Amino acid sequence: MKIENTKAQMRKGVLEFCILSVLKDDDAYVAEILSTLKDAKLLVVEGTIYPLLTRLKNAGLLNYRWEESTSGPPRKYYGLTETGKLFLKELDTTWSELHNAVTIVTSQKTPKK
Amino acid sequence: MNKTVNINLAGIFFHIDEDAYLKLQRYLEAIKRSFTDTQGRSEIIADIEARIAELFNERVQNDKQVIRITEVDEVISVMGQPEDYLVDDEIFEDEPQASYRTKSATSRKLFRDTDNSYVGGVSSGLSHYFGVDAIWIRLAWILLIFGAGTGILLYILLWILVPEAKTTAEKIMMTGEPVNISNIEKKIKDGFETVTETVGDVAKNVSDSVSNAAKNIDVKKTGNSIKSSSRSFFETIGDIIMFFFKVFSKFIGVLLIITSAATLIALIVALFSVGIADVIHIPGLDLVEIANTGETPIWLVSLCAFFAVGIPFFFLFYLGLKILINNLKSIGNLAKFSLLGLWIISIIALIIFGVRQASEHAYEESYTEKTELPITAKDTLTIKMVNNDNFNSDYGRHDNFKLAYNDNGDKVLYSADIDIIVKSTTDSLARVAIRKKADGRDYDSAIERAKNINYNFDFKNNTLLLDSYLTTHPDNKFSDQEVDVVLYLPESAVTYFNNSAKGHLDYRTYDGNIISRDDTNHYMKIMFEDAECLDCPEENIKIKVNTPSVKINDDGIEIHSNEGHLKIDKNGIKAESEDVNLNINAEGVEIDAED
Numbered sequence: 001m002k003i004e005n006t007k008a009q010m011r012k013g014v015l016e017f018c019i020l021s022v023l024k025d026d027d028a029y030v031a032e033i034l035s036t037l038k039d040a041k042l043l044v045v046e047g048t049i050y051p052l053l054t055r056l057k058n059a060g061l062l063n064y065r066w067e068e069s070t071s072g073p074p075r076k077y078y079g080l081t082e083t084g085k086l087f088l089k090e091l092d093t094t095w096s097e098l099h100n101a102v103t104i105v106t107s108q109k110t111p112k113k
Numbered sequence: 114m115n116k117t118v119n120i121n122l123a124g125i126f127f128h129i130d131e132d133a134y135l136k137l138q139r140y141l142e143a144i145k146r147s148f149t150d151t152q153g154r155s156e157i158i159a160d161i162e163a164r165i166a167e168l169f170n171e172r173v174q175n176d177k178q179v180i181r182i183t184e185v186d187e188v189i190s191v192m193g194q195p196e197d198y199l200v201d202d203e204i205f206e207d208e209p210q211a212s213y214r215t216k217s218a219t220s221r222k223l224f225r226d227t228d229n230s231y232v233g234g235v236s237s238g239l240s241h242y243f244g245v246d247a248i249w250i251r252l253a254w255i256l257l258i259f260g261a262g263t264g265i266l267l268y269i270l271l272w273i274l275v276p277e278a279k280t281t282a283e284k285i286m287m288t289g290e291p292v293n294i295s296n297i298e299k300k301i302k303d304g305f306e307t308v309t310e311t312v313g314d315v316a317k318n319v320s321d322s323v324s325n326a327a328k329n330i331d332v333k334k335t336g337n338s339i340k341s342s343s344r345s346f347f348e349t350i351g352d353i354i355m356f357f358f359k360v361f362s363k364f365i366g367v368l369l370i371i372t373s374a375a376t377l378i379a380l381i382v383a384l385f386s387v388g389i390a391d392v393i394h395i396p397g398l399d400l401v402e403i404a405n406t407g408e409t410p411i412w413l414v415s416l417c418a419f420f421a422v423g424i425p426f427f428f429l430f431y432l433g434l435k436i437l438i439n440n441l442k443s444i445g446n447l448a449k450f451s452l453l454g455l456w457i458i459s460i461i462a463l464i465i466f467g468v469r470q471a472s473e474h475a476y477e478e479s480y481t482e483k484t485e486l487p488i489t490a491k492d493t494l495t496i497k498m499v500n501n502d503n504f505n506s507d508y509g510r511h512d513n514f515k516l517a518y519n520d521n522g523d524k525v526l527y528s529a530d531i532d533i534i535v536k537s538t539t540d541s542l543a544r545v546a547i548r549k550k551a552d553g554r555d556y557d558s559a560i561e562r563a564k565n566i567n568y569n570f571d572f573k574n575n576t577l578l579l580d581s582y583l584t585t586h587p588d589n590k591f592s593d594q595e596v597d598v599v600l601y602l603p604e605s606a607v608t609y610f611n612n613s614a615k616g617h618l619d620y621r622t623y624d625g626n627i628i629s630r631d632d633t634n635h636y637m638k639i640m641f642e643d644a645e646c647l648d649c650p651e652e653n654i655k656i657k658v659n660t661p662s663v664k665i666n667d668d669g670i671e672i673h674s675n676e677g678h679l680k681i682d683k684n685g686i687k688a689e690s691e692d693v694n695l696n697i698n699a700e701g702v703e704i705d706a707e708d
Contacts, residue, residue, distance in 0.1 A: 030160065030163075030164060031164070031167060044193070044197075045190075045191065045192055045193025045194070045197045046164065046191055046192045046193060047144070047161070047192045047193035047194075047195075047197045047198040048193060048197055048198060050157045050160045050161050050164075050198070051148065051153075051157055051198060053160070054153040054156050054157050054160070055153075058153060071170060072125060072166060072167045072170040073122075073123040073124050073125050073163045073166050073167065074124075074163075075163075076160065076163070
């Protein structure tokens, strides 16, 4: 078992949740989503996000619109759909529960014999 | 100095160094290979290209600046290696996918495995397809090769028809593993294939196959979801019908393959035995040569027959294979049409040969030799047939020709087609006419062949000894040679046909033939256009007369008239008239006269 794989899986698991969270308040185009995620060190390389975005869009959680850009190709602005919002809400709860659970488990001192 | 290329990335124009361009192209192809169509490959690629364009744009200060390999490297490090694009399906898929992760035979396709091949990779391909070790398949081939060489033929056919597993996706399909990214990656990492300069071609192939495979998987997936969620009665019925239809079509395919392969093999064996025999002259096949009056080379005829029959069966075989193996390579239109042409040519050639052969019998001519026999009206002529020990005598008169050796040890054709015809003549001496008949392409050849018939007879002690066979040289071929022996006999001469002549006489008499089969073993007296049997048993005649004046029956004779009465019966004779009465009976003779 490779540590890289486990790490990547852990990260990928929460990645969808994070993408949806970035778009919670406002629409954003890919570079913006990327910078947020990269700032948070959640994403090392950008490539990973594209299949995820397409997947979320195909699942009906995201939609997008085209916007012209002054300095480059037109940009895809992603936003949450109604389903996406519900989905995010649910994930939010799950995350808090999970966070709590993980905190409890990891902060607990190993019982001494 | 470096050559530059102009590219259009997401609608933005870039100058790019050639080496940088190649690197970028490889990179994009590698990413493309990581996705299937179901994941929205084209959309993802478009997004990635747009992002790369954006990143390039940030790095280019003015329109004249060229993208160099360093920029491409930077962009790649930002975007990540192709592996980073991999989203392991297992994490995100809602449904368990164990159903198509297992090696299922249905997803397996027949390819030639040229990586593990001895000859053409057919055996190892088959071993993947059937899931057995290649050694067994190879053993089977060797056994088949000993079985009249059919293995070689079948092998070559499969070699031509089964496509080679060229791309990684095909190699994976060959082994029956599902084609997904991790498998392709695995194969590539296993060193099955390295991304080299040919990456463009290979990647294209792979991506096409992947998309095909993905379509299959997609269909299967939807099939699964239907089954699990809303499986309706009719869909189940449909599945069952489809299943049986598939099984049935496979069965038909197997049947087609077996029958057509058997026919092809038989044809090939036949072609070789006849064709080779023609060239090296195997004894026993001479009959074929002799029957061939058309003088067409036997090997040509058999080759034409082979194509005329074999080509339709080859197409049946191909059809059978096509039903069984769905990724079978097409033999190509060129091959199809040239086979069709060959077939038509063979048919035409066969028709021409047939016409030539038939034209050999266009003319039937005869050649007659006449000999006088010292038989007069007072003589008795005995006719016997003579067999030759060299020739098989125990077959019918109209049997076909046979080959044998005569007393001199020469090879001859012989036939028992001898007909005896008997006619009456007003001449004083008997005559025998030997009429030899044969067919030919024209008058001359027919006459020539007729003359070449050897037929002998002998006459001694008032006995005519006729050969029961005719012979001719094999060069004359079968051309319906026959001999009519016509006997002209003076009226009131007597003939005796020995039993041996029975088979050569006609069943019945007719105008111009006065002796029939039934007349053998009898002394027959020649009449004018008829013959009378001299020693035939008389026929029993029963006369019965029953009129008022005359009665003749088993009891006796009784005659009444106005003047008298006669009665002859078991009691005696009784005659009565007006003047005389006669009575003869057991008591004596009694005569009463009035005077």
